[in-house]
């Protein structure tokens with residue numbers, strides 16, 4: 001560790017050589033505290049040494065490695081009986097496809113046509129309103145990764161929403177109060193949602209405030225409210241899976257830690273013809289308030 005002692009005490013600047021030296025020492029297993037002591041005793045001003053060490057942090061340091069994170073409990077369907085369909089409140093849900101790693105389940109007939117139509121109608125009225133509000137500067141956030149329009153229903157806000165939320169809670173064995181309000185997205189031709197993770201990056205600014213409202217997201221259910229004429233599949237690039245958007249069907253996936261290792265990367269492929277409407281339910285680790 002003495003290599004750096006020749007660094008002149010007079011010209012104390014965070015040079016590229018110093019950065020390299022810090023990386024080498026860290027790679028050899030020295031801790032930042034040990035390096036700080038070594039730098040101080042070879043004449044570095046403490047604040048400058050601390051700053052150099054701080055700068056040497058990378059994003060991967062800030063995020064605990066996946067294998068060291070504690071796995072969360074996640075929502076899960078009870079498929080233990082190997083049944084091709086699940087009966088929930090007298091409603092038959094088909095199990096069309098299931099993968100264990102990553103956890104992905106495709107469901108048929110989760111919503112009836114009438115329920116899909118009612119959701120679209122209720123959301124349309126509010127989307128139209130939000131479009132006029134969004135024209136005020138700073139009124140809404142434009143996200144180039146997501147070219148759809150969206151709105152949120154309040155949890156339990158109507159008979160329809162309560163019926164669906166109660167079905168989802170039983171299907172996924174996850175309490176209603178651990179779910180966010182249903183989000184509806186409308187994609188017009190050409191609109192897409194680039195691949196992303198639904199969990200919150202714990203290292204991003206403002207993560208603490210978001211996580212206070214119910215902990216991490218640990219599962220997602222995307223329900224198709226119509227069948228676009230072409231395009232609009234929900235894609236899972238890590239496993240090269242495309243789920244066709246078919247009215248009333250849904251895709252469920254879970255992720256037990258906020259890490260790419262979960263292979264929960266997914267997106268909405270561009271709609272080629274017609275519109276695509278989805279309702280998304282995000283499940284939190286705790287009570288969402």
Ligand SMILES: O=C(O)CCC(=O)C(=O)O
Pocket residue numbers: 185193198220222232233234235266267268269278280
């Ligand atoms: O539209 C889709 O197929 C995906 C939607 C999605 O990823 C989301 O709502 O988080």
Ligand SMILES: [Fe+2]
Pocket residue numbers: 196197198220266
């Ligand atoms: Fe998503």
